[in-house]
Amino acid sequence: MSSYSPAETAEKSGFSIDTLRYYEKIGLLGGIARNASGRRVFSDDDLSWLGMLRCLRETGMPIAEMLRYSELARGGQETFAERLELLQDHDRRVEAQIRLLRAQQKKIKWKISFYSGKGVPEDD
Template sequence: MTIQEAAQRSGLTAHTLRYYERIGLIPSVGRNVSGHRDYAERDLEWLRFLTKLRTTGMPIADMCRYADLSRQGPHTAPERKAMLEQHRERVEARIAELTQDLSVLNHKIDSYGGHA
């Protein structure tokens, strides 16, 4: 699929896709006979995973490290797993913070009672 199709299906912009490729988050994307990027379904699966990492707050540098390890092969699985476990801990801590913040907001809202 073209970069525009990949952008549409992934929810990312073509600019972001080019940026991700430039910094090494996306492995070299195949090219068609015209020399244009030709994204495969596996590229979209990888982009979905990257999007989850990004939306859960993983820094780009960590994402690049993870991508690099992934390209190195299965022998890096323990390090990749450790990275994801550490990230999960950060996400869980952030969820706990947000839960507390939500509780404060709910308490404040409830304090207004019947006021409009």
């Protein structure tokens, strides 16, 4: 088990086939293998890279920055420092995002308790 059709890859990665093609086209996926008739053949490595992309995407990293990261990832370990910095910046944004969500969630829960009949009267 080490090579996957586009459909299998879509299923395993959670990206649609169209998105996989799109990602390859814009350069997020480098060197996807092809079989004799020109069809894509994904490897386990491709799949784990897709996992990374999914992680970045789901945490809100813009495509442009993912592109930057994948360019760095195609470089050797001389790009480690830069990749580290990029991920650390991103991590801080994720942290902030979580904190914001938690704070806003409190307000929502407060509103919920109001509508449940326990809160003090408030606007709207």
